[in-house]
Amino acid sequence: MIINITDSHIISIAQIKEFLKVDSAIKFKAVSKKEKYKWIDDVLNRFKYFSLRKKDKGIVRELHCQDDRVISTPID
DSSP: OOOOOOOTTOOSHHHHHHHHHHOTTOOBOOSSHHHHHHHHHHHHHHTTGGGSOHHHHHHHHHHHHTBTTOOOSOOO
16 A cells, blocks of 8 residues: 655654654655655755754654665765
8 A cells, every 4th residue: 555645744853753753663665766865855955954963963864764764874
């Protein structure tokens, strides 16, 4: 079964933390690499990743890792 999830309502680091707490049983997988990397780019831009503190960058990376462990190399 394929379910599309919109995460545009997650706009703060605190919301990412809450999402990560409740979704441990949910597994994510992108349909294609193109889709996966577009989602990563959208999230990085939404949270202004490169201006975040190191601790907050780690939280954003945790969100990315929910998508079938898409981040295999550091994005710092």
